[in-house]
Amino acid sequence: MKMRAAVLYEQNEPLLVEEIELDPPKAGELLVKMVATGVCHSDAHYYTGDSQRMSDRPVILGHEGAGIVEEVGPGVTIVKPGDHVIMTFLPACGKCKWCHRGEPTLCDLGALIRTGKMLDGTSRHHRASDGADIDNFLFVSSFAEYTVTAEASIVKVPDYLPLERLCLLGCGFTTGYGAVTNAVHIRPGETVTIVGCGGLGLAAIQGARSCDAGKIIAVDIHEEKLDMAKKFGATHTILNRHDVREVTKEIREITWGEGTDYSFEFVGMEQSQETQAIAFKAARKAGTVVLVGAGVQKLKEKTLPISSDELILYRKTIKGVLFGDAQFQIDIPRYVDLFEQGKINLDDMVTKEFTLDDINTCFENVLAGNRVARQVIRF
Ligand SMILES: [Zn+2]
Ligand SMILES: [Zn+2]
Structure with a gap:
């Protein structure tokens, strides 16, 4: 036909x-x-x-x-x-x-x-x-x-x-919502960082709300996306001005110096060195970092932008999740x-x-x- x-x-x-x-x-x-x-x-x-x-x-x-x-x-x-x-x-x-x-x-x-x-x-x-x-x-x-x-x-x-x-x-939707509701078990009141507030991030925020998450901190480089994140239930928003240290500091301030129980990265691609670093830093001691944003195959650097000491000494977990x-x-x-x-x-x-x-x-x-x-x- x-x-x-x-x-x-x-x-x-x-x-x-x-x-x-x-x-x-x-x-x-x-x-x-x-x-x-x-x-x-x-x-x-x-x-x-x-x-x-x-x-x-x-x-x-x-x-x-x-x-x-x-x-x-x-x-x-x-x-x-x-x-x-x-x-x-x-x-x-x-x-x-x-x-x-x-x-x-x-x-x-x-x-x-x-x-x-x-x-x-x-x-x-x-x-x-x-x-x-x-x-x-x-x-x-x-x-x-x-x-x-x-x-x-x-x-x-x-x-x-x-x-x-x-x-x-x-x-x-399934990729974002599932990453939060299937891949980890969030208890009521636990805290979440969402890095990247496009379609996946907005679905993830809905997932976090459905788990009765406490603080839901949305991070993005665009103000417009943060406005959307608020509409979908983010309790806090942070504009990322390409400064990992500053974003991390703000997340710590919101969470009594601890970081969030879970953090999710939905960006990937060229920005992944920055956004994965934010997600890793955002997680509290023994917290879980979920990486969803893929597509780093074109990058020369295929290493995760993390400190292995911080991973071990703070007993963090990193988890890759596909299609929620x-x-x-x-x-x-x-x-x-x-x-x-x-x-x-x-x-x-x-x-x-x-x-x-x-x-x-x-x-x-x-x-x-x-x-x-x-x-x-x-x-
Ligand atoms: Zn798609
Ligand atoms: Zn099969």
């Missing part, structure tokens, strides 16, 4: 919205008519080249998608045409050792997400003009009117809730229920809605850093 999609040909060049030929789903795959997709900072990292793909073929980005199943390939059992689904940026086969351990974020299929091909090694997306293969992105490719995705990459959701909000559960340590088929329906009951706020996380033709504006906004929490494209 023919449909329109936004294609990235060259890094840092505008995406082209053009006609794509989409093959029907093969075994274990399904065709989804997209209803909405979030625009995540990770899309921008592939756009700028901060994150590397495994091929240099053109690609259809987008990985926070939600839509309606049009057609299922052979062997697909968990959904049927007409079902509403959201797509997860990591697949889970349900069969490997890690899936059986209840750790689908470590599923063996994760090794294939950057190949640009489907699980069988072939492409479903082709340029309409000459039939050339176009890569998929994380088996999702949601910047498109339709996509073919894997059964391993979807979660069924109720058909009466807005997909233009539930789409955030496919990456950003979520068990997709259990946690995402749980978040859907919480959304329906008004206990999590996805509405205010969406700063603005766009159409597919606005995709380049969306990227400009993400890269500006201070304009938006999350943008959603509606089809």
Whole structure:
């Protein structure tokens, strides 16, 4: 079938919205008519080249998608045409050792997400003009009117809730909220530092509130993001003027000189030397530091910016967390229920809605850093 999609040909060049030929789903795959997709900072990292793909073929980005199943390939059992689904940026086969351990974020299929091909090694997306293969992105490719995705990459959701909000559960919300509510056990009144207040950080603040955390200290380089953090429940905000020592001092002042019980880092990339250092310093003695912001592969320095003496003598713990340590088929329906009951706020996380033709504006906004929490494209 023919449909329109936004294609990235060259890094840092505008995406082209053009006609794509989409093959029907093969075994274990399904065709989804997209209803909405979030625009995540990770899309921008592939756009700028901060994150590397495994091929240099053109690609259809987008990985926070939600839509309606049009057609299922052979062997697909968990959904049927007409079902509403959201797509997860990591697949889970349900069969490997890690899936059986209840750790689908470590599923063996994760090794294939950057190949640009489907699980069988072939492409479903082709340029309409000459039939050339176009890569998929994380088996999702949601910047498109339709996509073919894997059964391993979807979660069924109720058909009466807005997909233009539930789409955030496919990456950003689950990553932030899960890091706080799944990866550690925060007791009521315990204190938390959140470094980085974009979509992940705002979801993390909601997670901290749902655990009845005491002080929730938000740190960001943009005043606008700190204003959003306050709206979502941060009790204290600190503007990071690229001074780790100063930010640490302020966190200590807020916490009677101790530091917080937990600290979370949601930035990664070039800034990670600074933001990880803040998260490490923020944690109290025997506190836990959770690192979520990834993508340091381009940096020359791949070492953590921490003192090993401080780690040992203060008995701190550092923990890496991927996709909120979520068990997709259990946690995402749980978040859907919480959304329906008004206990999590996805509405205010969406700063603005766009159409597919606005995709380049969306990227400009993400890269500006201070304009938006999350943008959603509606089809
Ligand atoms: Zn994402
Ligand atoms: Zn698996």
